[in-house]
Amino acid sequence: MNPQPFELVFDDSMLFGDAYEDRCDTLILHGAGQSSRKRFSRMRESLNASGVPSVCFDFIGHGETGGDIKATSLQERTEQAAAVIRHTCTEPLTLIAASMGAYTAIKLIEIFPVKNMILLVPAVYTPLAYHLPFGLGFSAAIRVPGSWRESDAFAILEKFKGNLLVVAAQNDHVIPAQVITKIHDSAKHAGTNRVYTVPNSEHLSLFPTAQDFNSTIDRIIEMQKDTYK
Numbered sequence: 001m002n003p004q005p006f007e008l009v010f011d012d013s014m015l016f017g018d019a020y021e022d023r024c025d026t027l028i029l030h031g032a033g034q035s036s037r038k039r040f041s042r043m044r045e046s047l048n049a050s051g052v053p054s055v056c057f058d059f060i061g062h063g064e065t066g067g068d069i070k071a072t073s074l075q076e077r078t079e080q081a082a083a084v085i086r087h088t089c090t091e092p093l094t095l096i097a098a099s100m101g102a103y104t105a106i107k108l109i110e111i112f113p114v115k116n117m118i119l120l121v122p123a124v125y126t127p128l129a130y131h132l133p134f135g136l137g138f139s140a141a142i143r144v145p146g147s148w149r150e151s152d153a154f155a156i157l158e159k160f161k162g163n164l165l166v167v168a169a170q171n172d173h174v175i176p177a178q179v180i181t182k183i184h185d186s187a188k189h190a191g192t193n194r195v196y197t198v199p200n201s202e203h204l205s206l207f208p209t210a211q212d213f214n215s216t217i218d219r220i221i222e223m224q225k226d227t228y229k
Contacts (some may be wrong), residue, residue, distance in 0.1 A: 001048065008057075008087050010080055016064035017057025022046070022092040026054040029081060030149045031099030031123075036063025037136050043096075048218045052224055054096070061134070070135045074100075074125060078107045085112060092162070094224065099174075099203070106153045109160055116223050118165045121175055121203050122183060124151040148179055154186040162222050163192040167206065167216055174203040192223070 003018035017037065026047070028040050037056040044054050059077055061069025072080075081104055085093065092113040097105035104121030108114065125148065130139040141147065154161060157164075164187045168180045187193045198212045198218060206215035 003048075003054075003056075005045070006057075008089060009218070010060070010083050012082055013060050013067050014067065015060070015080060015084065015120030016059050017084060019088055020048045022088075023088045024053045024055045025080070025092065026052055026094040027085060027089055028054050028056040029095065029104055030056070030059070030062065031098035031101050031121075034041065035098070037091055037140050038063060039098075040096075042213070043055055043217065046214075047058055047220065050217070050221050052094075052221060055071060055084065056188060057084050065203060067114045071174030073133050073138070074103065074107075074130045077101075077104045078111075081105075094118070096120070096121070096220065097203055103153060106156050107158065109162075110156055114160070114162050117160070117166075118167065118223070119165045119171055119183065121169050121206060122166060122179070124148050124153040124179060124183070127152050128152045139205060148176070149182075154182055157183060157186040157190075158188060160187055164190045164194070165192075165219055165223055166195045167219075168197045169203050169206055170197050170199055171199040171201065172203045186209040194219075200204075 003016045003020045030037055030039055036058050038121040040056055045192055058065035059071055059080055060067045060072045092115040094116040095105040095114055096118040098120040100123050103124050103129055105117055107203040129138050132138040166183055184195050
């Protein structure tokens with residue numbers, strides 16, 4: 001079964017995405033750079049085959065949605081994801097999010113009930129960057145040494161009571177190891193709170209072997225099963 005495409009008007013743009021079922025409760029959020037929903041095709045196929053259908057879309061400036069990324073921001077990424085959730089998803093949600101998308105997922109738990117959150121090589125950001133358009137000003141704000149320590153993500157995670165799984169890369173030269181530790185330590189009230197570090201992996205190559213990929217899929221599926229016990 002192939003996911004069914006959808007289009008959603010967002011301000012002056014059209015968001016493009018697809019869903020394996022109407023009103024899925026699992027939303028996948030891609031990261032920054034050259035990322036798009038296509039990067040998660042294999043993961044989504046594996047999850048769907050195991051009974052976990054998902055929704056995924058391309059943020060403005062990425063993939064099929066396209067557009068000018070410098071005309072958008074972290075705040076607008078939250079708003080785009082919220083629009084997709086209201087259009088396509090059921091609650092409570094399972095959020096699977098990578099890199100920059102992980103920060104968006106954390107912001108979404110202030111808006112929607114979330115039962116499970118899986119963060120892949122997660123990034124967090126200083127609130128000073130939240131409203132800045134992507135570009136030189138944004139880059140300058142996030143490149144201030146240690147700016148991530150000021151992130152509101154940690155205070156948000158302190159209130160999170162769902163299940164949390166962080167999948168980290170052993171050799172991540174983008175996300176400091178301290179970020180992973182702080183995320184884990186902040187989610188002190190989570191139902192479950194686990195960190196899985198993929199051996200010999202990097203930020204842009206999280207699953208160097210099929211075994212690593214399958215191990216992560218198994219963890220996500222197990223989390224879903226535990227939710228419904």
